Amino acid sequence: MRIGVAGKGGSGKTTIAATMARHLARSGLAVNALDGDPNPNLAVAIGVPAEEADRLQRVPSDELEERTDGDSSSMHFRRPFDEIVEEYGAVGPDGVRVLTMTGLLGAGKGCICGQHSAVRGVVAGLGEERPDDLTILDTEASLEHLSRGTVRHVEGLVVVVEPYFRALETMKRTVPLARELGIPSVWAMANKIRSADDEAVIRDYCERLDVDLLGMVPFDDAVVAADRNRTSLIDHSVDAPSTRAIAQAADRLTAERVAVGPQS
Ligand SMILES: Nc1ncnc2c1ncn2[C@@H]1O[C@H](COP(=O)(O)OP(=O)(O)OP(=O)(O)O)[C@@H](O)[C@H]1O
Ligand SMILES: [Mg+2]
Numbered sequence: 001m002r003i004g005v006a007g008k009g010g011s012g013k014t015t016i017a018a019t020m021a022r023h024l025a026r027s028g029l030a031v032n033a034l035d036g037d038p039n040p041n042l043a044v045a046i047g048v049p050a051e052e053a054d055r056l057q058r059v060p061s062d063e064l065e066e067r068t069d070g071d072s073s074s075m076h077f078r079r080p081f082d083e084i085v086e087e088y089g090a091v092g093p094d095g096v097r098v099l100t101m102t103g104l105l106g107a108g109k110g111c112i113c114g115q116h117s118a119v120r121g122v123v124a125g126l127g128e129e130r131p132d133d134l135t136i137l138d139t140e141a142s143l144e145h146l147s148r149g150t151v152r153h154v155e156g157l158v159v160v161v162e163p164y165f166r167a168l169e170t171m172k173r174t175v176p177l178a179r180e181l182g183i184p185s186v187w188a189m190a191n192k193i194r195s196a197d198d199e200a201v202i203r204d205y206c207e208r209l210d211v212d213l214l215g216m217v218p219f220d221d222a223v224v225a226a227d228r229n230r231t232s233l234i235d236h237s238v239d240a241p242s243t244r245a246i247a248q249a250a251d252r253l254t255a256e257r258v259a260v261g262p263q264s
Contacts, residue, residue, distance in 0.1 A: 215249030
């Protein structure tokens with residue numbers, strides 16, 4: 001199963017992607033975590049030690065090749081995913097394989113469309129090469145992942161949303177784009193919830209957009225403390241309300257997948 005995590009800047013995408021990855025890996029899944037943000041910090045949020053995370057390399061363009069299938073062509077790794085992770089990525093706690101996906105075509109080349117198309121191809125390729133894995137793609141804070149179709153090959157998109165107007169409006173623009181791309185499941189995931197009013201405004205938007213609310217994560221000082229200490233939330237506190245809410249949402253994601261059955 002391949003899942004993308006999108007949402008407004010600072011909404012909590014990386015925290016949620018990383019905590020879901022760790023929790024699902026603990027539950028026994030083989031988990032790949034792809035950082036699609038040009039300013040990558042997923043590895044640290046997953047719990048890769050900071051010094052090791054600093055040494056992670058972005059995958060260079062010569063590891064990719066273009067494959068043509070009929071009228072369409074897409075980018076793929078030339079080598080098995082495990083070899084790519086071994087060389088450029090890291091195997092984090094609970095066996096989560098972490099790879100930094102951006103910068104693929106090198107810096108200074110002007111346009112980043114190539115990067116978007118590479119991420120798109122790699123996500124699709126993982127579905128073929130490792131169909132039983134759970135792959136989580138953390139995205140940058142922009143609608144480009146949707147307008148350029150970077151997340152086209154995920155089977156589910158989790159749109160992280162905070163309970164304030166601009167974040168909710170971002171979700172309102174994101175959901176139709178995701179549906180236009182044909183992503184089979186689009187969920188909202190509320191974050192930094194502090195009150196019943198916060199909950200109500202999120203539920204109201206979800207209802208109007210006809211989007212399923214996957215979970216509700218409270219504002220939690222444990223997230224702030226984990227971030228400050230450059231550690232993962234799940235290692236900082238497995239029992240924190242935020243950790244538990246994210247774990248529960250991750251379980252729901254995978255359970256719904258079982259209910260829906262395999263999708264290509
Ligand atoms: N539930 C929460 N409670 C308190 N603080 C939170 C919560 N979730 C995230 N944060 C804080 O919000 C900030 C942004 O979180 P995070 O980096 O996960 O968001 P992001 O959407 O990935 O950001 P970016 O758009 O920059 O990639 C961090 O300082 C993080 O500690
Ligand atoms: Mg982020």
